[in-house]
Amino acid sequence: MNQIKILLLVTTIMLWIGCASATTITDPTEDFYFPDIKELSTDIVNGNLEIVITCKDSLIGEDISGAVFIDTDQDHTTAYAKGTGVDYVYQYSVMSIIYSDPIKSVTLNDDMIDENTLYIEGNRIIITISLNMLGNDDGNMDVFVATHTQIVKALDFDRAPDFGVLNTVDGSVQEQFPTYIGGGTLTDNTGDAEIADIRELDAKVENGRLKIEITYSNNVEPEYLSYGDDNNVWIYLDMDQKLATGFTNTEQAPPTFGVDYRIEYTIGNILGTDASIKMIDTDSDLTLTGYTQTTGIPIGVPYNDASFRVNENKVYLDIPLGLLGYDEGNMDIVVDSFTVGGLMNSEMDRIPEQGALDTDTGSIKTLLSCVDQKVIMSDPAGDSMGFGVDGDDITSFDACYSGSTLLLTVGYTELELDDGAITTISFDTDQNGYSECMFVYALYNGKLGANMFGEYGGKYGVREATHLITMKGKKMYMRLWHSRVYSLFFDL
Secondary structure: OHHHHHHHHHHHHHHHHHHOOOEEEEOOOOOOOOOOEEEEEEEEEOOEEEEEEEEOOOOOOOOEEEEEEEEOOOOOOOOOOOOOOOOEEEEEEEEOOOOOOOEEEEEEOOEEOOHHHEEEEOOEEEEEEEHHHHOOOOOOOEEEEEEEOOOOOEOOOEEEOOOOEEEOOOOOEEOOOOOOOEEEEEEOOOOOOOOOOEEEEEEEEEOOEEEEEEEEOOOOOHHHOOOOOOEEEEEEEEOOOOOOOOOEEOOOOOOOOEEOEEEEEEEOOOOOOEEEEEEEOOOOHHHHOOOOOEEEEEOOEOOOOOEEEEEOOEEEEEEEHHHHOOOOOOOEEEEEEEEHHHHHOOOOEEEOOOOEEEOOOOEEEOOOOOOOOOEEEEOOOOOOOOOOOOOOOEEEEEEEEEOOEEEEEEEEOOOOOOOOOEEEEEEOOOOOOOOOEEEEEEEEOOEEEEEEEEEEOOEEEEEEOHHHEEEEOOEEEEEEEEOOOOOHHHHO
């Protein structure tokens, strides 16, 4: 009889161990002011996912907020929140009330849910979510969490784990994106801008994230900036290192880098401090018809785990590659820094001044240049219908090849952003007397726009091509097809 009891006891212990899925990881302290995470635990208990976030200091009587990002199908290409790779976002906030219970707000994928799924105990945040609310998941999922104190969204926060995701079954921390390490550091001349004067750019790709550090000559925290001296920055990213993709270029002549994403941030007293990412809106119906529409997504929790921080004369950006099209991380980077007043006076600081930082080599990738003999044509000034007043008087036309890429330059008597004149360049690629395609551009209401028209696959089509042209002074610079194959514009 005693043997039977012992065997039953051993069997019970083995079954309990087989059902356990508790996992715990530690997080570095002193890397965030408050709440500072020091430990993250997950467990599957009675059909619930239990998350315990242990912080360095007590949370009682404090206002706190945060989010739990949950990837139930463990597929980073599917997501509820764009570019995060997660299927569910549990967002919470706790507002302390004197002589009363704190006010709690809890949502799951923006839908209000029971506030009792959240409990604060000393320095711990305890969250319990039914697996039924997570698509009846089996409990094997990837998670990461973020804590902060902001009401709506947080540009800076404490993340656990610091990168990657925590598996709820085996406790492993895995990267969400392919492993790639690259980057580089560039220095810039100081004194070439008054307020937005960049001194150094450092960019590196590691742990599936793009980390950018911009150093200025002066303190750029909002309280140190005069009223109206808001610092504006556009960080251009050519992820696939192809000009023929993207929604714009870096406005260098000739155009060389096609901007796939543009990180934008402001620091100041009028526009405030905020950051976002601009990209092509792939859901737009206009994009499907050949016209490029763009959209912007905010940076920060609860939208995603991209962060933005300002400290004295430095700006720090940490962007997961999921927000950049799940690229491997090899890219070209150009940074423009300006103030609203400075832009009106054409004051802008750019790094690098020519070319772009190549994260693969850490060096500056130079602009395209003619490698074959340039064909130069001139045209008399003043022979147009508008005598050049509306930007319709062409004075020169240059063409050359940079390898297999055609570079064109058109000069004018006058050229202003509100001219409105339309220029058409026709191409007879097989030289049979018939133009297969046309490149058409115009200045209208202060904007430069361009399109490529032509027959492809027996059908007449159009693609927006503004990213292939740059205006500088009284000239238009264009980079067109590769190897005389205009159909590339329709295959993108």
